[in-house]
Amino acid sequence: DADVTQTPRNRITKTGKRIMLECSQTKGHDRMYWYRQDPGLGLQLIYYSFDVKDINKGEISDGYSVSRQAQAKFSLSLESAIPNQTALYFCATSEGTEGTQYFGPGTRLLVL
Amino acid sequence: KQEVTQIPAALSVPEGENLVLNCSFTDSAIYNLQWFRQDPGKGLTSLLLIQSSQREQTSGRLNASLDKSSGRSTLYIAASQPGDSATYLCAAAPLRGWGKLQFGAGTQVVVTP
Numbered sequence: 001d002a003d004v005t006q007t008p009r010n011r012i013t014k015t016g017k018r019i020m021l022e023c024s025q026t027k028g029h030d031r032m033y034w035y036r037q038d039p040g041l042g043l044q045l046i047y048y049s050f051d052v053k054d055i056n057k058g059e060i061s062d063g064y065s066v067s068r069q070a071q072a073k074f075s076l077s078l079e080s081a082i083p084n085q086t087a088l089y090f091c092a093t094s095e096g097t098e099g100t101q102y103f104g105p106g107t108r109l110l111v112l
Numbered sequence: 113k114q115e116v117t118q119i120p121a122a123l124s125v126p127e128g129e130n131l132v133l134n135c136s137f138t139d140s141a142i143y144n145l146q147w148f149r150q151d152p153g154k155g156l157t158s159l160l161l162i163q164s165s166q167r168e169q170t171s172g173r174l175n176a177s178l179d180k181s182s183g184r185s186t187l188y189i190a191a192s193q194p195g196d197s198a199t200y201l202c203a204a205a206p207l208r209g210w211g212k213l214q215f216g217a218g219t220q221v222v223v224t225p
Contacts, residue, residue: 004155033212042116042201042215043156058212090155100146101203101213103155 003027004104006091012110013081021076021107023091031094032074033101034058034066036087043090049074081111114139114206118216126224131189133219135202140180143205146213147176147187150199159200160187164207192223 004025013019023032030051035043035058045058047066055066063085067075078085091104115138125131135145144163148156160176162169162185168177173190189196199220203213 040121040217042217043203043213044215045212048212092156100158100161101156102158103148105155106153 002105004091004093004102006089006104006107008107009105010108012112014112015082017081019078019081019109021089021091021109023074023076023104025072025074025091025093025102025104027093027095027102028071029093029095029099029102030071031096031099032068033092033094034064034074034076035090035092036060036085037090037106038087046076046089078109078111081109083111085109086111114142114204114209114214116202116204116214116216118200118202118219120219121217122220122222124222124224125192127192127194129192131187131192131196131221131223133187133189133200133202133221135185135187135216137183137185137204137214139204139206140183141207142180143207143209145176145178145185146203146205147174147185148201148203150201150218156201192221194223194225197221197223 033048034046049055049068089107092101094101147159160169162178175188199218201218203215
């Protein structure tokens with residue numbers, strides 16, 4: 001079984017809808033991250049969390065919110081989806097600040 | 113702000129040739145430099161992590177070097193195979209970045225049989 005899982009893998013939604021992307025990990029890591037990837041661009045950090053009580057904004061947090069329900073679960077919400085949020089979304093985990101980051105398979109989101 | 117650049121954006125080589133992938137970064141104050149592989153429709157797989165105190169790291173046919181003074185890292189893949197076809201991304205972890213990675217846009221590699 002994969003160490004970092006994301007659901008759903010693909011999602012089509014309409015402008016103005018609220019959606020949630022979920023991430024779960026079995027690696028036992030404290031640190032979790034949400035990134036988005038646009039074609040031809042690198043990954044940009046949306047939010048990151050060092051533990052259940054510590055959540056921080058990344059480079060592009062506007063229009064997004066997150067919830068760390070447990071050490072193993074980190075959810076990303078789009079409160080009111082807009083077309084320029086169409087992208088590939090990745091969740092990642094790491095052990096410690098300097099550790100390797102482990103990525104989920106990604107969620108492909110299309111906002112119409 | 114740390115900026116990470118990967119040139120070229122795409123590369124095609126015949127099977128058996130050695131691959132050289134370049135990554136440059138603007139701020140030398142980093143914890144580490146990480147190389148990832150991304151296959152279409154899949155997530156990123158970590159290949160190598162070089163700590164700021166290291167000059168290189170090796171794993172099988174892969175070797176990554178780090179030169180902080182010039183702001184460069186190079187990933188070498190020896191004797192390329194068609195299975196090496198993928199997009200390769202590098203990412204720098206800034207010293208005061210608390211684990212946040214700054215990614216390059218990646219180099220798309222095609223190894224032709």
